[in-house]
Amino acid sequence: AQTVTQSQPEMSVQEAETVTLSCTYDTSESDYYLFWYKQPPSRQMILVIRQEAYKQQNATENRFSVNFQKAAKSFSLKISDSQLGDAAMYFCAYEPSGTYKYIFGTGTRLKVLA
Amino acid sequence: DSGVTQTPKHLITATGQRVTLRCSPRSGDLSVYWYQQSLDQGLQFLIQYYNGEERAKGNILERFSAQQFPDLHSELNLSSLELGDSALYFCASSVVGTEGDTQYFGPGTRLTVL
Numbered sequence: 001a002q003t004v005t006q007s008q009p010e011m012s013v014q015e016a017e018t019v020t021l022s023c024t025y026d027t028s029e030s031d032y033y034l035f036w037y038k039q040p041p042s043r044q045m046i047l048v049i050r051q052e053a054y055k056q057q058n059a060t061e062n063r064f065s066v067n068f069q070k071a072a073k074s075f076s077l078k079i080s081d082s083q084l085g086d087a088a089m090y091f092c093a094y095e096p097s098g099t100y101k102y103i104f105g106t107g108t109r110l111k112v113l114a
Numbered sequence: 115d116s117g118v119t120q121t122p123k124h125l126i127t128a129t130g131q132r133v134t135l136r137c138s139p140r141s142g143d144l145s146v147y148w149y150q151q152s153l154d155q156g157l158q159f160l161i162q163y164y165n166g167e168e169r170a171k172g173n174i175l176e177r178f179s180a181q182q183f184p185d186l187h188s189e190l191n192l193s194s195l196e197l198g199d200s201a202l203y204f205c206a207s208s209v210v211g212t213e214g215d216t217q218y219f220g221p222g223t224r225l226t227v228l
Binding site: 004032033035037042043044045046047050052091093095096097098099100101102103104105106107 | 145149155158159162169170204206215217221
């Protein structure tokens with residue numbers, strides 16, 4: 001079964017520091033898509049970053065970047081210069097090729113300390 | 115604001131009852147997805163519609179049904195409600211609903227079954 005694992009239920013980071021959230025997934029596919037979503041206390045799901053498996057270059061969006069290791073089936077999210085507004089649940093999601101649905105991990109709660 | 119709207123925001127009902135959740139996709143999006151998020155869990159995919167037709171199905175209970183109307187809004191019907199159906203129900207939309215198509219999530223409907 002295709003699964004997504006986020007092994008860190010909770011992480012803390014000091015404001016302005018850098019933090020990395022881990023995500024691994026299980027698949028036998030070669031083409032797929034990966035996403036990180038942020039869920040703040042408002043519960044709204046907000047897209048943070050998106051990665052196509054066929055692209056070797058790691059995606060970046062401002063202070064957010066990923067470390068995509070295809071062979072290791074790892075997709076970690078790095079948040080640089082952490083801000084108080086980054087405090088949220090972060091979900092990793094995997095979209096198997098041809099399925100049109102996302103498989104979500106259980107999430108990592110990020111706390112940002114002032 | 116993702117452009118996806120969901121009504122109502124909150125719904126409180128009793129076991130055995132039936133409710134309807136409504137979703138309006140972003141302007142121009144043809145595909146709608148429904149997800150269920152139980153307390154402190156990841157999102158579980160329920161069902162996807164594309165331009166009025168069912169395209170993909172996840173772990174959706176037989177007591178649940180959905181449809182997408184000609185104006186592209188969608189409704190999720192939940193019947194014979196049980197306590198375990200209490201959850202946050204998200205609707206997402208995407209342009210064409212193909213793999214890799216980014217899904218934009220609505221704010222969710224919180225359902226409480228007493």
